[in-house]
Amino acid sequence: MTVEQKPAFKFRDAHAEEDNVDLSPSLGDEVKYTTCYMCACRCGIRVYLKDGKVRYIQGNNNHPINKGVLCGKGSSGIMQHYSPARLSKPLKRVGERGSGEFEEIEWDEALEIATTRLKKIREDDPSKLAFFTGRDQSQATTGWWASMFGTPNYAAHGGFCSVNMAAAGLYTIGGAFWEFGEPDWGLTKYFMMFGMAEDHDSNPIKIGLGKLKKRGAKFVSVNPIRTGYSAIADEWVGIRPGTDGLFIMALMHELLKAGKVDQQYLVRYTNAPWMVIQDPGASDHGMFARDENGDPYIWSTKDEALKASTDITTTPALKGEYKLADGRTVVPSFQIMAERYLDEQYAPDAVAEKCGLQADDIRRIAAELAHVAFEEEIELDIKWVDWAGRKQDKMVGRPVSFHAMRGISAHSNGFHTCRAIHLLQMLLGSVEVPGGFRIKAPFPKPIPPTNKPTGKVDHIKPGTHLPGMALGFPTEPADLLLKEDGSAVRIDKAYTWEHPLASHGLMHMVIHNAWKGDPYKIDTLLLFMANMSWNSSMNTSKVIEMLTDKDEDGEYKIPNIIYSDAYYSEMVAYADLILPDTTYLERFDCISLLDRPISSPHSAADAIRYPIVEPDRDVRGFQGVLLDIGARLGLPGLVNDDGTPKYPGGYPDYIANHERQPGVGLLAGWRLQDEDGDHMDCRGPANPNQLEKYLENQSFWHHEFLPEHTYYKMANKGYLEWAHELGCVVTKTQIVFHMYSEILQSFKLAGEGHGEHQPPEKDRERIKTYFDPLPIWYQPLEEAMTDLDEYPLHALTQRPMHMYHSWGSQNAWLRQITNMNYLYINRETATKQGIVDEDWVWVISPHNRIKVQVKLMDGVNPNTVWTWNAIGKRSGAWNLDKDAPESKKGFLLNHVISELLPPRGDGYRYSNSDPVTGQAAWFDLRVKIEKADPEEAAETWPQFDETKRPAGLKKAPDILRYGAEFKTRNKKGEQK
Numbered sequence: 001m002t003v004e005q006k007p008a009f010k011f012r013d014a015h016a017e018e019d020n021v022d023l024s025p026s027l028g029d030e031v032k033y034t035t036c037y038m039c040a041c042r043c044g045i046r047v048y049l050k051d052g053k054v055r056y057i058q059g060n061n062n063h064p065i066n067k068g069v070l071c072g073k074g075s076s077g078i079m080q081h082y083s084p085a086r087l088s089k090p091l092k093r094v095g096e097r098g099s100g101e102f103e104e105i106e107w108d109e110a111l112e113i114a115t116t117r118l119k120k121i122r123e124d125d126p127s128k129l130a131f132f133t134g135r136d137q138s139q140a141t142t143g144w145w146a147s148m149f150g151t152p153n154y155a156a157h158g159g160f161c162s163v164n165m166a167a168a169g170l171y172t173i174g175g176a177f178w179e180f181g182e183p184d185w186g187l188t189k190y191f192m193m194f195g196m197a198e199d200h201d202s203n204p205i206k207i208g209l210g211k212l213k214k215r216g217a218k219f220v221s222v223n224p225i226r227t228g229y230s231a232i233a234d235e236w237v238g239i240r241p242g243t244d245g246l247f248i249m250a251l252m253h254e255l256l257k258a259g260k261v262d263q264q265y266l267v268r269y270t271n272a273p274w275m276v277i278q279d280p281g282a283s284d285h286g287m288f289a290r291d292e293n294g295d296p297y298i299w300s301t302k303d304e305a306l307k308a309s310t311d312i313t314t315t316p317a318l319k320g321e322y323k324l325a326d327g328r329t330v331v332p333s334f335q336i337m338a339e340r341y342l343d344e345q346y347a348p349d350a351v352a353e354k355c356g357l358q359a360d361d362i363r364r365i366a367a368e369l370a371h372v373a374f375e376e377e378i379e380l381d382i383k384w385v386d387w388a389g390r391k392q393d394k395m396v397g398r399p400v401s402f403h404a405m406r407g408i409s410a411h412s413n414g415f416h417t418c419r420a421i422h423l424l425q426m427l428l429g430s431v432e433v434p435g436g437f438r439i440k441a442p443f444p445k446p447i448p449p450t451n452k453p454t455g456k457v458d459h460i461k462p463g464t465h466l467p468g469m470a471l472g473f474p475t476e477p478a479d480l481l482l483k484e485d486g487s488a489v490r491i492d493k494a495y496t497w498e499h500p501l502a503s504h505g506l507m508h509m510v511i512h513n514a515w516k517g518d519p520y521k522i523d524t525l526l527l528f529m530a531n532m533s534w535n536s537s538m539n540t541s542k543v544i545e546m547l548t549d550k551d552e553d554g555e556y557k558i559p560n561i562i563y564s565d566a567y568y569s570e571m572v573a574y575a576d577l578i579l580p581d582t583t584y585l586e587r588f589d590c591i592s593l594l595d596r597p598i599s600s601p602h603s604a605a606d607a608i609r610y611p612i613v614e615p616d617r618d619v620r621g622f623q624g625v626l627l628d629i630g631a632r633l634g635l636p637g638l639v640n641d642d643g644t645p646k647y648p649g650g651y652p653d654y655i656a657n658h659e660r661q662p663g664v665g666l667l668a669g670w671r672l673q674d675e676d677g678d679h680m681d682c683r684g685p686a687n688p689n690q691l692e693k694y695l696e697n698q699s700f701w702h703h704e705f706l707p708e709h710t711y712y713k714m715a716n717k718g719y720l721e722w723a724h725e726l727g728c729v730v731t732k733t734q735i736v737f738h739m740y741s742e743i744l745q746s747f748k749l750a751g752e753g754h755g756e757h758q759p760p761e762k763d764r765e766r767i768k769t770y771f772d773p774l775p776i777w778y779q780p781l782e783e784a785m786t787d788l789d790e791y792p793l794h795a796l797t798q799r800p801m802h803m804y805h806s807w808g809s810q811n812a813w814l815r816q817i818t819n820m821n822y823l824y825i826n827r828e829t830a831t832k833q834g835i836v837d838e839d840w841v842w843v844i845s846p847h848n849r850i851k852v853q854v855k856l857m858d859g860v861n862p863n864t865v866w867t868w869n870a871i872g873k874r875s876g877a878w879n880l881d882k883d884a885p886e887s888k889k890g891f892l893l894n895h896v897i898s899e900l901l902p903p904r905g906d907g908y909r910y911s912n913s914d915p916v917t918g919q920a921a922w923f924d925l926r927v928k929i930e931k932a933d934p935e936e937a938a939e940t941w942p943q944f945d946e947t948k949r950p951a952g953l954k955k956a957p958d959i960l961r962y963g964a965e966f967k968t969r970n971k972k973g974e975q976k
């Protein structure tokens, strides 16, 4: 491909010509299109090469995600690619774990070591392999590989990141906040954002906020800290951490009290009119009453009779008591919901102090929401047809919208808080409508999701694959993964009574459980891109000990650790075998609709990465290595009948030719239609030339929906037919939003003693308390067990806009922006303790202590301290200088966060997680601050021994120079 980005014009400047200065230089001699991987956003980029080297990165303005916008991280991909921390060859540990002593080995030997060990495990007990991946974007492949291996012990990092957000959304609206949906940026008039990190869905949100600002729409940011997005909000609501649910319920209280709810929307698109059985003590109390076909009943106001909810000829009642044929009472779920949130415990006056807000502000925000939703309704002159064939003349929108992320998710009450935001949206009639919150394809999906977790005891057999994917969505207690004695099937205890809806697993518990042998011992921990000995673990210092701890026989308690990473991250030193990955500019990747999609609400999209440059080291893309190991193991789906590899061309071969179901592969674009070789999108036979088609189209595929399919996707006939064709939904019938969750009620009933599957006594109260069909608010679990007078402050981390987790602080350009972190304290709070800017303090939690330097600021909740996440590095890791600011002045809050809750009465310690989903409760942390002695000022604590550079990793230059070779010379021969 030749450079098409030639300067459109040349500056005319006499002096420039005289000095031979080219004011519009060419950016390179070749341009290639791929997908950025400097954060999870996955923008389209143009990479300019000069003499075969990466010269410049630019946003691709044809790409649906970023439309040409590129952030600082994206530009700095050059320094990620040329990082001196890159690993260069497979490594075998030769010293003690943690010592950093490795020898370089050839790939054949590395693959032989891995395969021999994994073969033995698979023939003995496949669950002895625990395979967990970090922030990779290939879970459609890695998850499938794990199920072919036969282990239930698979998950990615969602359990410590955002499973509350995902699960609450998928069980409620069939979609989710985060990158799975977005506000209708072009039409929304009032936007509320809860607890967003600035590095997620980064460019789309920045572009969207720009649109809001331009139109003068109001932007309210609810966040204890006023940085990043919050800094440009029209109103900052500096809420106390962990109380967002209460605030939302107070908004619902106000809307219900004022009668400002969209009844028509609730009746048409939610289960608000479905009849709930009122028979306390009965095994079906709180469940929906259903007819003989299993359809929930509604009360027909026209016929004055119970009818199936699918009856579209009537108007259902939203309140009242009705009788079933057996004489029992039923009421619409809306009535139960309204009674709950109209209770005075949710009145603004009752919650304001707990939330750290003014009651009048809560009332005003509720009134503003109601005003915009109902007085500023918008109509689009677009005809559409609903699922039942009813023709609609226009699309009506309530232009208020919401978005939320980790600030909500990372609390132990986060699942219910996330669900509460979705209920608020439903009351306002603002999901999937013009101006509201919109879900991105292939979502919305059916509620409940149809894929259940796999890994029942009889699914796990030596030498056998699982019958389905390990991760899924339980819909009743029978779906939990328990052994006959009630113990966990999975090493992370996902899908047990402790965390029943743990649909992303609990990666933060894997090392602890594997070390302890609870629920059992494993043999091999296979990790990919997960910095578990540092910023990705709670209780980091102790995790380091667990990784090196030995049993009485002198063997490591976690016997074997295989790790793949492109860089010398802190985790490398703790592995026994390293499989070095490539950088994102050197490999194939697949951004699939089966995984975390890059679609928009009005289009479906997927994309690839491909090698822009060949690696100059002996490294291989992890996905290809995984497929290679799978073929050597003879895993089903990876070998032909004669035992030869099914995808000899490696990962690109797999991307193009693997089918998950007939006609459904990893990429939706340019599939084959017929034997003549015509193409079709979405579903069709695999096309061996598919990747070439992607390359011709700048590495992405994009399918724009017709305008009449763009909104109301949960009930839009045309959209549902398309989604059904693609395989996203199993039927073309409406996806009804679950305002009231019968699934949660089924677990509650089990806790109350009903049904065949009941929790053990130790978990019974927990299930009864935290499984509720409607959102509840409770004090975060750790907080409720902490002396709050002793530990008065909340402590949070945030990720800066210019870094993505730990990836950025080894990047020479991004390090120039931030190479150490402070603890930020509210100015007044600090002053009361006599603390001034740049003082050193101890941050003490009930669990541990760290020493850090502080900065004072005004835009933070007075009860909250915070810092940037993952800037702190271990000395020597990432090939940084041993005295780099990242290790001497940077720090991790992780050391003071425990992965376990304090012991309860009988001594049992649950994981520090949401009791519904198992989401890591990073943000429940409580601390106190004590001024450090002057002689303690100088460096952060704890400090760790310097990690030695492994074999093959050259010392990084003192000054990292980039681009000198691209400089041209003027007539005088001087470089310029």
Ligand code: SF4
Pocket (backbone or CB within 6 Å): 036, 037, 038, 039, 040, 041, 042, 043, 066, 069, 070, 071, 072, 073, 074, 075, 201, 202, 203
């Ligand atoms: S937002 Fe993320 S994916 Fe997009 S350019 Fe920036 S770093 Fe790359």
